[in-house]
Structure formats: structure tokens, C-alpha cells
Amino acid sequence: MKLDHIGIAVRSIEAASRLYGGYLRLAAAEREELPGERVRVAFFDAGGARIELLEPIGGDGPLARFLAARGEGMHHVAFGVTDIGAALKEAVAFGYRPVDPQPRKGSGGRLIAFLSPKETLGVLIELIQSERDREASDRDPKSG
Template sequence: MSDAIRLDHVGVAVRSIAAARGFYELMGFEVGAAEEIAHEAVRVAMVPMDGSRVELIEATAEDSVIGRFVARRGEGVHHLAVRVDGVDAEFERLRAAGVRMASENVKVGAGGHRYFFVHPESTGGVLMEVVGE
């Protein structure tokens, strides 16, 4: 694996960040402040873990992607996120290679990071978020 790509975070869909944070704090982790991402209709809080993070994701609308996910499947792992150098170039490279994208373009998310999603059909069944500069 290239040094230019690494696990950034695991996204976990929860009904309530306030309720979920109790477990992580009990384990000794510090849960960051919740941040709202209006265009995704979610609130997120990061839990740093040894160079990576768990992203707790709470829907702010029942008809959002996360709201529908929790209603259909319950709480749990929603996606894996990898960090790359040059997120725009990686978006174009994957699309040109015929990878099915779940995002139409690169967006700005929590903490100002830039990201896009790759459809599970192209990744062996796992929704993959690609983040970077």
C-alpha cells in the first residue's frame, strides 16, 4: 500500500450522538463536539483513535441518507473512509477507470475536509469515502 493512502475514519450511523458518546467516553476516548453538515442533513462527532477516527453520524432529517439507513438497517457501520493526496485527481482517475461513483463531485464536509463517495457496487459491498486536500 502506498504511503499516500491511509484509513481516515470509520463512519458509524447512530440514532443519537448524545446517547452514543457515553460508550466511547466510558472507554476513555474523547468525543469531539458535534458539527452539523446541512447539505448532508447530518450532525457528526469525531472520536480520535490512534491516528484514525470513528465518525458518529446522526441524521437531522428522516429522509436523509443516514436517516433512511438507520430506519432500514439500524445503527452500525455506514462507510469506510480513506485519505489520499489529491482528492480531485483521485476522483477523476477513478471515474475515468469506470468506477461507479456515489457522488457527482467532490464536496466539503466536517472540519472542512473534501470528500466523495464510491458506490458499494465497485468496492465489494462497502460504501467508501475518499477524503483529502
């Protein structure tokens, strides 16, 4: 596994971009709206990993509830995996509980799954796989 990104919950991507794209001078990458997740995302390149800003769409989704309860700040840490199904099975074998029983599509069409923060020291862990990650693994069995 390798660090893919750190997700940060914000009330406004535009306002938060002043810090990440302005002061910190991180290069803006893709932006996307995920209506099914009730979230808008913006990525910034941070030298080998990325920062993902997450802004709620509407007031009733999981991210909106997170912001209401905890305020802005770190939401999750995401690790890239080559086979999300195998990674979830291994997580369960280690005693970590997935939030959802099956992976689902996240930003960029990548497969994602979360592990419950109750078992992961209070940190929401996201596992994330893309077809590119899977194809690289098929070519090089030593990759993560």
C-alpha cells in the first residue's frame, strides 16, 4: 500500500483553495462533483501524494453531518491498493471492519472502501484502487 491522499472536509472549496493553492502553492488538479455521495471534491498535488478537499452538496449527506459534528479538518487518509477486494479481506482478517460491505466508485471512477475509525485509532481509512493500479500490479507482482 502507498499513501494516495489526505481528505480534508471543508465548507467551501473556493475558500480552502486560498490556503492550498495560494499560500501553500500546491498545483490544482482535478475537480469533480459526486451527486450520489453528496460531495464536491478538488485535488491538489502535494509531491507524491495529494490533498483532497471535500465540500458537501446539500445539508443532509454524511460529509455535511461530519462538518456539523466536528467542523472543518482532516476527514480521512487514503491508501492506494492494487486489489481492493483482497485488501478488504486482509483488513477483516486483521480485525478491521469495513464501513460498507462492498467497494463502490469514488472520484475519477476509482473503486473505494472505508474502514471504520472505531478500529483504526479514530482515523477513517480509505482504500482506493484504480484500473491503472490494477494493471500495474498485473505487470509487476511486487507492486503494492
